[in-house]
Amino acid sequence: MFFLMSCMLLTIGYACRAEASLLWAWDFILMRFSLLAPSCWFALSLFIPFIFMQRQYGKNSVGDYYMTETNENITSMLGSMFFLNGWTDLYQGVGNNYNLVLWSTTAQLYCYLWFPLLVLPLHTVRNTARFIGEVLSFYSLYLFVSLLLFWWAPLHYTFGYSITYQGQYNYPLLHFNVHNKVPLFLIGVVAGFQALTNMSVVKSELYTLRWSYVCNSSPCLSRKPS
């Protein structure tokens, strides 16, 4: 839901400003990175004492709260700082992240890279049938990519689960992967455009007011689209 909602709001906020230029794409990515990075870096700085404790006592900071163990080293820290963990290694995205919760931020930034590429081709007026058709197509793609990930997964990969969990490792396998989030992101783009088409942003003050509550990061909604 997070990915759908994020992309839908992003589409509504940025659709009227999107340009087919590399400069705009780079500017957009820098803007999103600047939005996410400072608080992530602060959160990561809280982990520095954990490095020393792990070095001394051999136990990492994960404790009981998560099901996998992190690789607490400098490469992992750098990967976490720039949201790169989880892009290359299909099945260890969460394990390589220093702050485990960064898996979703990493996936989000990965989707942001796709956004400038997709926003203009998908920016069109749709009728309801086409809207439903496109959403179902992207949903099928999501299921297909999820199945492919499972198909290509290392055999009997358990994410540190005991065999007694009887295959429950399927969940993190799909949940933490960044690549199968792109179709969800696409569904969000299409829904965002459909909302823009049917939503009378400029007609009703109430719409604008309520959307500005939700889209507090999208000031575009508070003024008329140019």
Added chain:
Amino acid sequence: MVLRVQQLSLFVKETIVGYTIHGAGYTLRLDLELALPPVFMLWLYSFTQAPTCLAYRWCCWKPFLLMGKYSFCIYLLHFPIITYYAWARFGIEYWKTSSDATRLYAWEIIPCFLIVSAVAMFVHHFIEEPSRDITYKALSKISSIFIKWDSEPLLVLINRTCTKAVSFINATV
């Protein structure tokens, strides 16, 4: 190949049959994660079309809006703060002993949540908001030194190709 088929059949079994056998837990979460995206999409889309509906007004309740404002910081900080909490509660034993010996009680979610919320508010107001523009300007300045935009933008070409492909599909279908 046989092993791959076995693995895929395990996936299907765990997704469809596993729910009925094991009940809730990760299997159920997997089912919901695969099944619910279109439902969520419809829900969100309905909000854009009917902002006066009860569900939307409920979502615009002030505590929820506040929670939404600080949600990113709460999300980012909950894990280190919980670890610090456990460290403070168990002392050095937290790092020395096994995880089972230093397990928090369920009720401790309340103080943890309060601490996380307070720290998240602080981080949002004093780090996230002020440093957003500073980071953006600094990164733009750095990138302008290394990247020149005089060359033919690749994205124009890609976008043109995608648009043509979409038009072709529209015309064909």
